[in-house]
Amino acid sequence: MRGKNVYHILSQLFKRQPHQKRKTPKRYFLLLAGLSLISLMTLGGLHHQPVQAFDVTPPQIATSASWQKGSFPVENFQAYTSPYGPRRSPSGSGTEFHRGLDIAAPEGSYIRNWWTGQVISLSDNTACGTSITVQSGEWKHIYCHMKGHVETNNGNTYLIDRDGGLQIWKGQQVLTGNRIGRVGMTGRTTGPHLHWGLKYADQYIDPAIVLREMYKQQTVSRY
Numbered sequence: 001m002r003g004k005n006v007y008h009i010l011s012q013l014f015k016r017q018p019h020q021k022r023k024t025p026k027r028y029f030l031l032l033a034g035l036s037l038i039s040l041m042t043l044g045g046l047h048h049q050p051v052q053a054f055d056v057t058p059p060q061i062a063t064s065a066s067w068q069k070g071s072f073p074v075e076n077f078q079a080y081t082s083p084y085g086p087r088r089s090p091s092g093s094g095t096e097f098h099r100g101l102d103i104a105a106p107e108g109s110y111i112r113n114w115w116t117g118q119v120i121s122l123s124d125n126t127a128c129g130t131s132i133t134v135q136s137g138e139w140k141h142i143y144c145h146m147k148g149h150v151e152t153n154n155g156n157t158y159l160i161d162r163d164g165g166l167q168i169w170k171g172q173q174v175l176t177g178n179r180i181g182r183v184g185m186t187g188r189t190t191g192p193h194l195h196w197g198l199k200y201a202d203q204y205i206d207p208a209i210v211l212r213e214m215y216k217q218q219t220v221s222r223y
């Protein structure tokens with residue numbers, strides 16, 4: 001049943017391509033309008049940066065099927081230690097549904113943002129430990145068990161990992177491949193690993209499917 005769901009979601013992604021194409025002229029129009037505006041402002045001696053928003057185009061993710069643009073989410077990969085799906089609970093008896101892929105890496109290894117997007121949530125008080133959620137169009141990617149903790153200052157929330165030299169703000173844009181954290185042991189975990197969760201349209205999907213697609217395309221694109 002769940003497997004069927006995943007393929008349904010993926011087929012939806014590819015079906016959405018024509019929809020994206022219809023939107024493209026509008027985006028080019030906006031881009032051209034923005035560029036014209038900059039030219040006018042530059043001519044006028046003004047040096048604003050009014051089109052920074054064009055640097056980030058998360059809707060592409062759900063429509064272009066250009067998986068090769070994604071970043072593997074962690075440095076110093078060691079092993080996949082627990083797949084997505086039902087499993088025996090690691091901390092007791094009974095079964096649970098594991099909503100992510102566990103990727104082991106030495107403690108302190110940097111975590112890399114899978115796809116350009118916006119940091120929509122930071123947390124450090126659940127089983128997920130110190131965590132960050134990035135939204136890229138319809139996708140949400142969740143990173144758990146990181147080092148550091150979450151602080152709030154003057155109403156602004158940020159994740160701070162001083163030894164890793166990282167400070168990530170809620171609401172900030174992060175680019176593909178940006179270092180957004182480090183592998184730690186926070187939350188419910190028995191060893192250093194990244195728990196990587198992936199949602200499309202608010203439904204969890206198996207991250208391994210996306211990684212396989214990414215590598216299939218990356219391999220093909222080399223030739």
Ligand SMILES: [Zn+2]
Pocket residue numbers: 082098100101102194195196
């Ligand atoms: Zn996990």
